Amino acid sequence: MASSSALAPAAELELLNDGANVYKLIGPVLVKQDLAEAKANVKKRIEYITAELKRMDRALKDLEEKQNSKKESIIRLQQKMQAVQAKG
Numbered sequence: 001m002a003s004s005s006a007l008a009p010a011a012e013l014e015l016l017n018d019g020a021n022v023y024k025l026i027g028p029v030l031v032k033q034d035l036a037e038a039k040a041n042v043k044k045r046i047e048y049i050t051a052e053l054k055r056m057d058r059a060l061k062d063l064e065e066k067q068n069s070k071k072e073s074i075i076r077l078q079q080k081m082q083a084v085q086a087k088g
Contacts, residue, residue: 006046013039 013035016022022038023030 006042006049010039010042010046013042 013022016035018035020035022033022035024033024038024041025031
């Protein structure tokens with residue numbers, strides 16, 4: 001569910017040995033980073049992305065429900081208008 005841009009580094013980090021050197025790009029500079037810290041950062045990023053995707057899915061579902069409700073209201077109003085016009 002998380003973005004592939006976050007899942008790829010997680011998979012790559014799992015392939016490394018415990019003593020492997022890991023570097024993090026900060027601006028134009030590569031800074032050495034502890035492997036455990038790098039794994040933790042990637043895990044946090046995946047958790048954040050997953051939570052944001054779930055939040056967006058809920059928001060989308062809510063908007064779709066509101067849209068359907070409004071659509072039903074419009075249909076009812078149109079039916080009432082047609083009934084009034086048929087009488088008149």
